[in-house]
Amino acid sequence: MVELHEISEEASSSSSTHCRGYDVFLSFRGVDTRHSFTNHLYNALMHANITTFLDDEEIETGEDLKPELETAIKASRASVIVLSTNYATSTWCLDELVLILEQRKASKHIVFPIFYHVEPTHVRKQESSFGDAMTKHRQKMEAETNSSKRCQWAQKIERWNRALTEVADLKGMDANGRLEVELIDGIVKDIFRRLHTSSRFPLPQLIGVENSIKFVGSWLKDTSSQKTHILTILGMGGIGKTSLAKYVYTLHSHEFDTSSFIEDINRRCDEKYNGMLDVQKKLYEDISKPTSVQVHDVSTYTSMIENAVARNKVFLVLDDIGSLDQLDALLGRKGFHPGSKIIITTKDAWLTESCELFKLKGKSLTHEKHFLKGLFEIESQKLFCFHAFMCNDPKAGYEEVSKKLVKYCEGHPMALKVLGRNLHNRDVTYWDGYIDRLKKENDSPINNVLRMSFDSLPSENDKELFKHIACIFVGMDRDVATTILEACDIETRTGITNLIDRCFLSIGWYNELILHQLVQEMGRFVVREESFHKPWERSRLWGHDSFRVLKQKKGTENVLGLTLDMKIIEKEKLHGSLELKTDALSKMDNLMLLQLNYVQINGTYKNFPEELRWLCMHGFPLKSIPSDLWMENLVVLDMSYSNIESFSICYNNPQRCESMQMQLMGSYSKGKSLLGSLKILNLSFCEQLRSLGGFDHFPKLEMLILEGCIGLLEVCESIEQCVKLVLVDLSSCSKLQKLRRIIGKLKKVETLLLNGCYLGESRIKSRDMDSLEMIKGNNIRINTITSLSTVLEVVPRSSKFFEISLPRSLVTLSLVNTNLSTESFPFDFSCLTMLKHLYLNENPIVSMPSCVRSLHRLETLSMGNCNMLTSVEHAPHTLTYLSLYSNKPLLQKVVFDPQMFPLKFILNWTKFTPSSFEFEGLVKIQPMVGVEEKVLRSLGWSKIDFPKEKLMGSPSYPRPRKESEIQMYYEFGIFSTFYSGEEIPNWITDRNKGPSISFTIPSSPNKLRGLNFCCVVASLFLNERQLGNSEFLLDLRMYIFHHLPVIIIRNITKNLIWIYHHYLEILHLSRSGLMLLSHWMFGMNEMECGDQVTITLRKDPYERMSQSDPVIKECGVSFVYDDGEKEEEEEEEDVLGYYKSWNHIIGGDLTGFQSTTGEYILNKKRILLSLFDIDRLGYGHLCGESARFKGGVKYKKLGAKRSLRI
Secondary structure, X not given: OOEOOOOOOOOOOOOHHHHOOEEEEEEOOHHHHOOOHHHHHHHHHHHOOOOEEOOOOOOOOOOOOOHHHHHHHHOEEEEEEEEOOOHHHOHHHHHHHXXXXXXXXXXXXXXXXXXXXXXXXXXXXXXXXXHHHHHHHHHHHHHOOOHHHHHHHHHHHHHHHHHHHHHHOOOOEEOOOOOHHHHHHHHHHHHHHHHOHHHHOOOOOEOOOHHHHHHHHHHHHOOOOOOEEEEEEEOOOOOOHHHHHHHHHHHHHHHOOEEEEEOOHHHHHHHOOOHHHHHHHHXXXXXXXXXXXXXXXXXXXXXXHHHHHHHOOEEEEEEEEOOHHHHHHHHOOOOOOOOOEEEEEEOOOOOHHHOHHHHOOOOOEEEEEEEOOOOOHHHHHHHHHHHHHOOOOOOOOOHHHHHHHHHHHOOOHHHHHHHHHHHOOOOHHHHOOHHHHHHHOOOOHHHHHHHHHHHOOOOHHHHHHHHHHHHXXXXXXXXXXXXXXXXXXXXXXXXXXXXXHOOOEEEOOOOEEEEOHHHHHHHHHHHHOOOOOOHHHOXXXXXXXXXXXXXXXXXXXXXXXXXXXXXXXXXXXXXXXXOEEHHHHOOOOOOOEEEEEOOOEEOOOOOOOOOOXXXXXXXXXXXXXXXXXXXXXXXXXXXXXXXXXXEOOOOOOHHHHHHHHHHHHOOOOOOOOOOOOOOEEEOOOOOOOOEEOOHHHOOOOOEEEOOOOOOOOEEOHHHHHOOOOOEEEOOOOOOOOOHHHHHHOOOOOXXXXXXXXXXXXXXXXXXXXXXXXXXXXXXXEEOOOOOOEEEEEEOOOOOOOEEEEEEOOOOEEEOOOOOOOHHHOOOOOOXXXXXXXXXXXXXXXXXXXXXXXHOOOOOEEEOOOOOOOOEEEEEOOOOOEEEOOOOOOOOOEEEEOOOOOOEEEEOOHHHOOOOOEEEOOOEEEEEHHHOOHHHHHHHOOOOOOOOOOOEEOOOOOOOOOXXXXXXXXXXXXXXXXEEEOOOOOOOOOEEEEOOEEEEEOXXXXXXXXXXXXXXXXXXXXXXXXXXXXXXXXXXXXHHOOEEOOEEEEEEOOOOEEEEEOOOOOEEOOOOOEEEEEEEEEOOOOOOOOOOEEEEEEEOOOOOOOXXXXXXXXXXXXXXXXXXXOHHHHHHHHHHHHHHHOEOOOOOOOOHHHEEOOOOEEEOOHHHHOOOOOHHHHOOHHHHOOOOOEOOOOOEOOEOOOOOOOO
């Protein structure tokens, strides 16, 4: 997101600024102002470096405008028109005026009128001297005897009159009552601002920020609210915040009366003692009249700025804000003039809303954040190659090394630019190994930019936290890393938040810690600076340095953390044996963080550092934990993918348990708990693990992770002593015995994961068991269980009985791929009062279990890939996220309660068979034969004789079409249907050939209920006569489909636009013509008698694969009114009452569907792909490049009761 290059004059004829020879063209009447005002203005403009054209000739020769004047006007970016007393007496001046105003319309030519001792109303109405001048021109016309010339005069006078009227309405300056010196000074400043002279040169071409430019441009143009609008552009150093801000400022500053761009504020304040005063002075002079008063106090300047921004609407860009003091000094606390726009670029997301301005009572502010991230791979390569090769692609022989360098930069624009420039004209041997050399540089421009951000971190704690993450914890789960770091006396709550706010750190989709590679390299370089040539004296070690220090046994007490993963290390860079000795760690007395993954290490463990808080040894080769390994201070133990067979085996016999512990874990001094500090135990994917016990030795355990332990048979019941246990993951522990007893011992677990644990054909019951007594029957015994549990009974066909009691404390329960059917669940789950997240994916569930309805705090329900699922009815109204995604869906009905919260969901719409389907509040599909006659009558469709034959209607591609009956679709307040046909029904009388129709809604004594729109779409494939008898061609037709056109309805009178994209999008058809019939429920707020309306059909924005564009043969409309009879009206209101109760319909709540340019985008993808902007959804060409959605959108079934339409 940095400047790529400037387009040269030869390279881009479209860059009109290169073709222009002047900034300003001066149009004036010489006899009035040539030797006075105009001459002074010309000199002032030239002194301000504004190139200006002034005609030197005193006397006009000929009637027509000189060619050189015409050329000069067209070659200028703006014109200043000095409208003086005798201006209109000159035909040249009037011709100049006409041409200038034509340029204003054709090429955004800026026009700046000056009313020099004349009244604007006299110019507008051609009165006083302007009226006298025009009278003389008319007299000259009337005296002309040549009819042709007389006609030319008449045409000219008409153009002059229009031009004078138009120019008088433009914003300019009035000279009356003003000193000429002040007037000229104001004119020059205003012209300078509106021209923004730096933009005389081409705008820098930015790579990969098109969407950001559109977003900011749309934000700037949104004037729907008279509040102060603030936009914070965020991102790491060098990501392109300044380039983006500068680009949009250059592009749009002329649209504001007052604007200012202050660059590099943080550096300017840091480099100079009174740097802030200089910044304030620049800002104040940009937005107000210069002052001769010397200001030496920041607070005084702040007060002056506050007064200036309160008087005028301003556009400010404050680049690189680094502290609250800077923001408060520049924005103040009193507020801005309504409609002002402020862009702030910073690396700290916390700053903007923490400044004094946001503490203003009754503040009228809006604030948005825009995060800049790295470029995509294609854009990265383009930027890198331009600077390295001066073209878009790498040269032959450089492809692989270029790819490697681009990958290293991870989309960071500044890094790509710097690397490209440094490698320009270098041979490929120089390129090889360049990254390794770069990592060793301490003064590279990239590192310097990022290092400044590190140095500005507010505390030593944050700096130490960042170094820990950069060297050790990238990619680790946030909660696990927090547990480890807190044990190392690192404060993480505020620390991690600070790093996120300052764009150092981000949290991934799976809660993992993420650093950009360049940020990580910077952090690691800070650690290298501790000792460049003696790595063993550094605080943290990783990679090859770790191996060498261990191999040479040079560890020191300086080392706090060491990581070594032999699976990812480049072994070719190592020499000699890869085997290490345990005594290499003996001198690292302060070592707290140790990772030795897949390391061949031998020797006794008695000298392992006693201060260890985290020990990670993936691929540990021994079958048990060494008896001499000291683990008293250990907080996290991760032995994943190891060969361990048992971990403190424990049987019900306490004496045997103690004996086994002594054998396997060694003897410890009395009073000391073996793993008394342990909070997280991760033994995932230890496929040889058979048993796990000894939980009484780690009473602080919070997380037990056993995922993928496919050989695990037994977990000791002493797990009940782990009273702080909040997460248990038993996923894929398919051989685990006594599962119900183990889960029954979990008292306070909040997250339970049983994914892949085969529960068989199960029956789940939930009941209060306080009064339950022994029940015997059919060899089944049910034991009394505490009322704190929900009972899950698994009864396989063998009648063998199991019980699983789920703790009330559960917040997250995952039963993915456990082979549970709908019948497996109880009627009631209400005892799980804390449950918020329930995952039932990949189970043979037919309908949502009824017990789910009793989960009154449930927020997440996932039933993805439940391929037998047909209905989801009345899920808890607290639900905010629902996943029903399936590659082979049978889903037919989704119904919600009226009190449903706004909802986000995942659904694979393209896979649904459209025979019968309802997602209540969003779409309803049903066979036409099942639609009640009174509904059809309400729609005005009772006269339709629908064809009896079936049509091909499956929208999924490339799956062959399925024959289906004609269906009715309902969404957004629009009913529609399709059937084969080539002629519009005769009851539709208003028609037009082609893809559009315009009409005025006729008057009627009855109220308009809606309108019917019908069109005939020509087939995209040949009919049977054209195909002949070829079986191949006839069969090929099965895979040819129609992309349904987009319907655009414009109510010109009310300035309302709806853009509708049908649910199906694609439709197969077996005949040569397609009839599309739709009914739009409009009310008086949307349509009424006398409104002028146009309906247009446009190409599907997603169309990519069809053979040709659909051909719209004919369009037609008809209108549906009430019949005026009260009883009939009430009946029909009830008939459509259900449909009108939906929320997201015309006349309902379509706020999230409306663009900033006013159009309503009626497409289901708006909800499904809520993060997509208008352009990405494919409607940019219909709404404008800068258009975006006004606000976010979440599904809500029903709207508030309202007097709908009628």
